[in-house]
Amino acid sequence: MSILLDKSSKVICQGITGSSGSLHTRLCREYGTNVVGGVTPGKGGTDFEGVPIFDTVKEAVDAKGADVSMIFVPASLCGDAILEAMEAGIRLIIAITEGIPVLDMVKVKRKMAAFNAGKSTDERVRLIGPNCPGVITVDACKVGIMPGYIHKKGPVGIVSRSGTLTYEAAFQLSELGIGQSTVVGIGGDPVNGTNFVDVLELFEKDPDTKAVVMLGEIGGRAEEEAAEYFKSHMTKPLFAFIAGQTAPPGKRMGHAGAIVEGGAGKASDKIAALRSHGVVVADSPAAVGITVKQHLFPKK
Amino acid sequence: MKLYEYQAKAVYERFGISRPEGKPITDAKQLSAALKALGKGPWVVKAQIVAGGRGKAGGIRIVKTPAQARAAVKDLFGKNLVTHQTGPKGEIIAALLIEKSLPKIEREMYVAVLLDRKAGAPVIIASKEGGMDIETLAKERPDAIMRFPVDPIDRLPAYRARAIAKALGLKGRSINDGASLLSRLVEAFFGIDADMVEVNPLALTSDGVLMALDGKMSTDDNALFRHPDQAEWKARAPQPSAEKRAAKAGISYIKLDGSVGCLVNGAGLAMATMDIIKLHGGEPANFLDVGGGAKTEQVTEAFKIILSDTNVKGILVNIFGGIMRCDVIAEGVVAAARQVKMKVPLVVRLEGNKSAEGKQILKKSGLKLSAAASLEEAAQLIVAAVKNK
Numbered sequence: 001m002s003i004l005l006d007k008s009s010k011v012i013c014q015g016i017t018g019s020s021g022s023l024h025t026r027l028c029r030e031y032g033t034n035v036v037g038g039v040t041p042g043k044g045g046t047d048f049e050g051v052p053i054f055d056t057v058k059e060a061v062d063a064k065g066a067d068v069s070m071i072f073v074p075a076s077l078c079g080d081a082i083l084e085a086m087e088a089g090i091r092l093i094i095a096i097t098e099g100i101p102v103l104d105m106v107k108v109k110r111k112m113a114a115f116n117a118g119k120s121t122d123e124r125v126r127l128i129g130p131n132c133p134g135v136i137t138v139d140a141c142k143v144g145i146m147p148g149y150i151h152k153k154g155p156v157g158i159v160s161r162s163g164t165l166t167y168e169a170a171f172q173l174s175e176l177g178i179g180q181s182t183v184v185g186i187g188g189d190p191v192n193g194t195n196f197v198d199v200l201e202l203f204e205k206d207p208d209t210k211a212v213v214m215l216g217e218i219g220g221r222a223e224e225e226a227a228e229y230f231k232s233h234m235t236k237p238l239f240a241f242i243a244g245q246t247a248p249p250g251k252r253m254g255h256a257g258a259i260v261e262g263g264a265g266k267a268s269d270k271i272a273a274l275r276s277h278g279v280v281v282a283d284s285p286a287a288v289g290i291t292v293k294q295h296l297f298p299k300k
Numbered sequence: 301m302k303l304y305e306y307q308a309k310a311v312y313e314r315f316g317i318s319r320p321e322g323k324p325i326t327d328a329k330q331l332s333a334a335l336k337a338l339g340k341g342p343w344v345v346k347a348q349i350v351a352g353g354r355g356k357a358g359g360i361r362i363v364k365t366p367a368q369a370r371a372a373v374k375d376l377f378g379k380n381l382v383t384h385q386t387g388p389k390g391e392i393i394a395a396l397l398i399e400k401s402l403p404k405i406e407r408e409m410y411v412a413v414l415l416d417r418k419a420g421a422p423v424i425i426a427s428k429e430g431g432m433d434i435e436t437l438a439k440e441r442p443d444a445i446m447r448f449p450v451d452p453i454d455r456l457p458a459y460r461a462r463a464i465a466k467a468l469g470l471k472g473r474s475i476n477d478g479a480s481l482l483s484r485l486v487e488a489f490f491g492i493d494a495d496m497v498e499v500n501p502l503a504l505t506s507d508g509v510l511m512a513l514d515g516k517m518s519t520d521d522n523a524l525f526r527h528p529d530q531a532e533w534k535a536r537a538p539q540p541s542a543e544k545r546a547a548k549a550g551i552s553y554i555k556l557d558g559s560v561g562c563l564v565n566g567a568g569l570a571m572a573t574m575d576i577i578k579l580h581g582g583e584p585a586n587f588l589d590v591g592g593g594a595k596t597e598q599v600t601e602a603f604k605i606i607l608s609d610t611n612v613k614g615i616l617v618n619i620f621g622g623i624m625r626c627d628v629i630a631e632g633v634v635a636a637a638r639q640v641k642m643k644v645p646l647v648v649r650l651e652g653n654k655s656a657e658g659k660q661i662l663k664k665s666g667l668k669l670s671a672a673a674s675l676e677e678a679a680q681l682i683v684a685a686v687k688n689k
Contacts, residue, residue, distance in 0.1 A: 023623075024623075027623065075522065075525075076525050076526070099522045100522060101493055101520050101522045101523035101526075102415060102493075102495060102520050102522065102523075103452070103490060103493055103520065103523065104523075105420070106415070106420055106421055106422070106452045107452045107453065109420040109421070109452075110420075110421065110451070110452045110453055111453075145622070145623060146622060147621075147622040147623055147652060147653060149653070150622075150652065160568070161568065162566060162567060162568020162569065163566045163567075163568065163569075163622075164564075164565055164566030164568065164569040164620040164622065165566060165568035165569040165571075165572050166568070167620050167622050167652065168569060168572070168620055168651070168675065171620070171651060171652070188567060188568070190415065190417045190495075191415070191417065191420045215568065217567075217568055217571060218571070220417045220418075221417070221418060225418075241572070243568050243569075243571035243572040243575060244571040244574075244575070245575045245578065246556075246571075246574045246575050246577075246578045246584055247571055247574070247587070248554075248556065250385075251554050251587075253552075253554065253567055253570070253571050253587055254552040254566075254567025254568075254570060254571075254587065254589040255567045255568070256520075256522065257417070258567060258568075258571065262435045263435065267575075283579060284575070284576055284579050284676070285569075285572035285573070285575060285576055285675060286576060286674060286675040286676040286679070287676075
């Protein structure tokens with residue numbers, strides 16, 4: 001099992017001929033991902049290292065039965081690329097692209113909600129990202145830019161708003177001998193496709209995941225909502241770290257979504273909410289792995 | 301990017317939203333022409349800073365004669381205005397807005413369009429009570445604040461706009477005026493790719509005219525590519541020069557008040573690095589995300605930017621090499637440190653792909669730097685090094 005991706009996932013890359021698209025298609029294939037095609041309008045009929053290229057997502061879906069798309073299309077065109085994937089029948093869209101205008105995402109989200117209305121879970125489309133490292137199901141399928149070798153197969157699911165901080169946490173766990181089931185980067189934008197609660201729900205249902213690590217940051221209320229969800233719906237232990245305890249208000253810390261606005265979105269409030277609902281919060285980013293170890297495997 | 305009031309008011313004009321007649325000036329010499337264009341006084345001289353709280357801090361002056369206007373202009377130009385939102389250093393006044401003082405105001409209201417992150421859609425915030433700080437109002441009397449969702453496709457249909465106008469307590473022909481103003485405000489929100497437009501106060505004058513007295517807006521920097529006209533705003537934005545310089549190099553940098561400079565790849569890890577410095581008793585001097593690649597040119601530029609802050613007493617480099625190999629990054633860090641003739645203690649923590657080779661390169665460089673084995677150790681080393689200085 002695991003969540004979102006497994007060995008049977010048939011993946012295409014939108015923007016496969018760009019520099020990031022081609023590099024990461026190669027790295028994903030080296031990891032073992034079944035990349036069945038790529039899309040670059042105007043280059044249909046050619047191939048990238050043996051992967052057939054199509055002009056449209058629909059053609060890739062019809063010819064190859066693709067069900068997952070990894071998107072590297074430039075920010076100004078990315079909203080359009082996401083909607084193309086949705087209409088073509090892709091069910092899991094993973095948008096890596098950074099810097100998409102937020103109002104483009106607002107429209108994408110609205111159209112996705114209309115598309116999903118009244119559909120069963122299997123027929124619905126899910127977007128991960130944008131501005132995210134992607135998703136990896138360890139030793140099965142990697143769709144994104146994360147380095148594969150830092151992961152070790154095991155029982156801990158990770159969900160995160162950031163990139164390299166996720167690698168840091170996965171690396172700490174792997175070094176301590178604690179493997180991961182699936183690692184999901186939901187992205188650092190204020191409006192994104194999938195939030196913490198959505199992923200926690202999937203991990204809760206996944207028999208291969210025994211515990212979850214959530215890496216949050218300042219801005220918004222997603223961590224508070226996750227805390228509430230944990231208290232009312234989760235049986236598996238949840239561990240967290242919140243980045244940005246030293247971030248000043250009113251300043252955007254790199255990610256478009258990482259900003260403390262009008263006193264809301266502070267790290268201290270998030271940590272307090274998580275702790276009051278029974279989530280174990282690591283104070284230090286260096287202590288994520290050891291915190292999980294002490295709770296899950298106290299005797300080791 | 302946050303807009304100045306005079307820029308926001310130019311947006312009102314573009315979208316047909318009534319505002320008091322006014323002229324921005326960026327030089328005291330432009331005052332007499334502005335007064336002439338506006339006609340008879342009294343006038344209001346308004347300091348242009350993006351932070352709020354100007355009125356209480358003395359940044360807004362009502363003047364009755366040209367002599368009073370000149371005195372106010374002379375007093376305000378070039379001054380650092382300190383308000384409860386600016387921090388102790390204040391914000392420099394580089395422009396003033398001269399407006400005609402309004403006839404009697406009957407009522408003041410509040411309306412704003414902003415992004416509701418949870419809904420993933422814009423929302424209109426409205427209150428019958430304008431003029432005061434909305435955050436204070438939200439805390440003291442949350443019932444006085446109303447919320448109306450905005451559909452990203454249908455935007456604000458006239459019938460919904462009329463309902464909001466009624467909820468604001470408008471009557472008679474003001475209902476249609478208010479509805480039209482609200483629809484235009486929503487159009488402006490989408491038209492400039494805003495994440496916030498706020499009218500506080502929205503005034504109803506005694507002769508029944510609705511007017512946006514103040515204007516606060518902020519726009520989405522990610523959408524600059526489709527607004528070439530916003531480049532001028534960007535150029536005038538009150539951003540410290542080091543931050544501007546960083547942005548040009550594709551580096552995300554924010555100066556803070558501490559003494560430990562940080563150079564990190566990735567925004568989340570950069571924030572976490574600041575946090576761990578603080579946990580060990582140090583104070584971060586900056587947030588810096590050098591980007592995914594961490595190439596030599598970028599690392600060099602990042603070092604230069606960090607060192608332009610004279611408070612910096614040591615630098616912590618924390619790079620998690622994912623796809624990038626650590627040996628390549630190490631060479632970059634060494635070359636950059638040589639180029640800037642690094643004089644402060646430098647702690648480098650490299651992890652990830654080929655980290656052992658990377659650490660070797662750091663050791664052999666002959667540079668005075670400490671290679672840390674973990675994030676924890678890196679924080680300890682740099683905080684100790686800075687304390688010993």
